[in-house]
Amino acid sequence: MKKKGTSHMNPINTSTQPMGSKVLAGDIGGTNARLAVYQLKPDGLELVIQKSYPSSEMTSLEQVVAHFLESHQLTCDAACLGLPGPQSQPGVYNLTNLPWLVEAERLYPALQTRKLVLVNDVEASALGVLGVPADDLFCIHDGKPDPDGNRSVISVGTGLGVGILSPSGRASATESGHGTFAPQNDFDVALMKHLQKKFGHVSWERVASGSGLPWIHAFLVNGESRLTAAEIAKQSENNEACAKTLEKFLQYVGSVAGSIALTQMATGGVYFCGGVANKMFTPKRTSIIREAFLEKGRMKPILERMPLYIIKNENLAIIGAAQRALSLV
Amino acid sequence: MKKKGTSHMNPINTSTQPMGSKVLAGDIGGTNARLAVYQLKPDGLELVIQKSYPSSEMTSLEQVVAHFLESHQLTCDAACLGLPGPQSQPGVYNLTNLPWLVEAERLYPALQTRKLVLVNDVEASALGVLGVPADDLFCIHDGKPDPDGNRSVISVGTGLGVGILSPSGRASATESGHGTFAPQNDFDVALMKHLQKKFGHVSWERVASGSGLPWIHAFLVNGESRLTAAEIAKQSENNEACAKTLEKFLQYVGSVAGSIALTQMATGGVYFCGGVANKMFTPKRTSIIREAFLEKGRMKPILERMPLYIIKNENLAIIGAAQRALSLV
Incomplete structure (x- = not known):
């Protein structure tokens, strides 16, 4: 980073x-x-x-x-x-x-x-x-941004907020975070079924946000999680369930960001911001996000050209x- | 309709x-x-x-x-x-x-x-x-379109092409069709696993397009499908596997359209077009699309305000x- x-x-x-x-x-x-x-x-x-x-x-x-x-x-x-x-x-x-x-x-x-x-x-x-100081902008994947392309702005906080910034500088809020969660493997499917019982429709926000971390953790420990997102992140260094929770969360953030970037055609770049992004995306972890972001089959070359940033600015x-x-x- | x-x-x-x-x-x-x-x-x-x-x-x-x-x-x-x-x-x-x-x-x-x-x-x-004759535009869900909102244009043909039309009339092509397929139930998960063996990453295009219909059908008949998309649609009246194929396809089209509409914030409306949309979306079937489109939990009221159209114009x-x-x- x-x-x-x-x-x-x-x-x-x-x-x-x-x-x-x-x-x-x-x-x-x-x-x-x-x-x-x-x-x-x-x-x-x-x-x-x-x-x-x-x-x-x-x-x-x-x-x-x-x-x-x-x-x-x-x-x-x-x-x-x-x-x-x-x-x-x-x-x-x-x-x-x-x-x-x-x-x-x-x-x-x-x-x-x-x-x-x-x-x-x-x-x-x-x-x-458009106005954040350059020092607060961390590039986690280089790419080749198109100055005439849209930019996706993904706020990972308590919820998952997603905006589009057009090349002309017009910004709008979207409800991308409420798109349907896309499980990829047996673990993801089991988590989805668990969350469907609670929520019915399982959106990306349920797993790729600050509120999502305790839901993933609770599923992993077969019960109610009493840990907050910050506690899970902190304990992830020496607790297996917390480590796994964080890893899955980071994969989900990367995966949803890739689908958003393709849907908003964010050739200008993808920007992560928000309270959770501010605190949790350390250099060690950004490679998980990057890998999940790029994993879209034939579209990988297009995604590789999109730079990824984390904005560390409250x-x-x-x-x-x-x-x-x-x-x- | x-x-x-x-x-x-x-x-x-x-x-x-x-x-x-x-x-x-x-x-x-x-x-x-x-x-x-x-x-x-x-x-x-x-x-x-x-x-x-x-x-x-x-x-x-x-x-x-x-x-x-x-x-x-x-x-x-x-x-x-x-x-x-x-x-x-x-x-x-x-x-x-x-x-x-x-x-x-x-x-x-x-x-x-x-x-x-x-x-x-x-x-x-x-x-x-922007220029299609009004007679070619079929409303399949009314809603309350925002004239200052984006519109999503979803071309269901051999592939799944998705564009955004901004309120100013600027159009751009996206790669939404390559976003990750979001299975919802046991059938969808089994189909995903089947397709992952063939393709690795399973995108929405693999199930919600003209090419997707034979893939769903092949999975249902436990082998290779020799039917084209048009043949599957035609035989769906009196063949169980074809009927189920078509039903799942329509659900997937509706579901991906809902997630696209939330990500592009298509408060101006969602327009289906393309060769498959032109031929296959009969009045009887559009209710399946509509229902899957709206099924996004807490976002249902926002989606209900987005009108859905099919454009029947080659x-x-x-x-x-x-x-x-x-x-x-």
């Missing part, structure tokens, strides 16, 4: 935005709500201040936004917030894992601007690929949201 | 093209090479003449193009040819199932114009969705190529 020396990214064109413009960017998750203000400087967007609030202590998003801006005596020219879950109507989000309804209308007073866009957090992360969605906000100024 | 009364399509904007412009459109397949000339009239593109040549009797594509234009004393202002197989270099195609190399450079003299684009045939079919790729050619004028 090596760091990229220089960026090949295409950050948003800032030539038409007024220098000094300030934008509010947010990444609202079930555990934390992160808010940041960025300012446009000659070299690009520069972070002014970022704060994290425990989501459980927040009564409403508009209250936190108002508190954040007021306590730092900041204003913004535009804002973009990345939110978990689907948009139920234009400008309205029902949050996953949070008991709030987020509406653009209610946020305008706190922001003192109507230049606001609410996006899915996977879309924000996909946009973040603020990817914030970076993407800041760029999207800047495009509104 | 019902015909659409009116078209909801967005054919190419012809307001900037000179009236009377003539374009050459081609769909070059392993069996037939179809060539057509269209002319721009106030109502849109109108077919002037179309001819089909047996591919096996052609020595080169440039020769046939020259013969076609000369014998009908026609000229063209631009051309687009849909070709099977991947582009090996810009403007160069190595054809699948045909011993030719197709190069743009060699076609210019025959066309008497350099306004030529070579596209993958799946891309041409996807573009054809000239879809020609229609798409004609539109693409017109954009060059």
Whole structure:
């Protein structure tokens, strides 16, 4: 695994935005709500201040936004917030894992601007690929990227979120993680049957995400797993069931990424991000992912040309949201 | 199954093209090479003449193009040819199932114009969705299409070709058909194991295409199948193995379409086309496809909003190529 020396990214064109413009960017998750203000400087967007609030202590998003801006005596020219879950109507989000309804209308007073866009957090992360510092980008397979190709952005966190980034820089969230799990051998088939009893349809998210690790582990130990994803990863060095769990998980991540890359025609590259990707993809393990990624029979030569990256940056969605906000100024 | 009364399509904007412009459109397949000339009239593109040549009797594509234009004393202002197989270099195609190399450079003299684009045939079919007559479009599931959503175009022919059509009208071919087959039950798992012995990696194309039908049938009769896809379909009315083959095939087509639709986020709709889709999807059978399409657990409500269509038109790729050619004028 090596760091990229220089960026090949295409950050948003800032030539038409007024220098000094300030934008509010947010990444609202079930555990934390992160808010940041960025300012446009000659070299690009520069972070002014970022704060994290425990989501459980927040009564409403508009209250936190108002508190954040007021306590730092900041204003913004535009804002973009990345939110978990689907948009139920234009400008309205029902949050996953949070008991709030987020509406653009209610946020305008706190922001003192109507230049606001609410996006899915996977879309924000996909946009973040365009602006992430080159130092945070680890290449785990070289390839020959096509600059005019799509890019797949695969967020391995509690769930499995997948976005497409088009060559023009348009990002969209998809529901790839809910495609049907494709077992390949007797172990996979037995795991699928076990999970079908619990869930009916077994999606990729059930095995190739942070929530998937305990499901695989529970199957392996013939019962309920009391270990978290992080504990399984930690114990994998000296516990057989944990080691096997991690190995299968990494194979599934690689395999689903290969099918996604073929379906989204990600000749521009495949980017892994998210909390689990951030923490668990060590150099030793990336070869398992790579091997499973390439194992698509006659398509192997096409997949070999697609570079694979891991983005180690917890603020990817914030970076993407800041760029999207800047495009509104 | 019902015909659409009116078209909801967005054919190419012809307001900037000179009236009377003539374009050459081609769909070059392993069996037939179809060539057509269209002319721009106030109502849109109108077919002037179309001819089909047996591919096996052609020595080169440039020769046939020259013969076609000369014998009908026609000229063209631009051309687009849909070709099977991947582009090996810009403007160069190595054809699948045909011993030719197709190069743009060699076609210019025959066309008497350099306004030529070579596209993958799946891309041409996807573009054809924008211009196909409303009468050829059969809705097999209603849904609530998002006009700003992607559309998936799934060509079920000898192979399984899959394109994406973006809301802006940009089409691209993908390799979704080579994603990993996802068996769901004991029958599927046994079929997978049988096919793994032959192919190693078992892709969706091995079971959800015209080539897939004889593979499923052979597995069911414990040996080699001597029946073609068309014969299996025909005999499915009074032969148990053929009936079961067809049922499994339709389930696989529906299931892979559902996973593709989630991965491409085809909120604009899913369109089946191609030789097998043209002939085999009768009203009686479409409910099997629809049911398998929707069976993605928690994502069912999202899939239910995606309309499903079958396009019964053998000239879809020609229609798409004609539109693409017109954009060059």
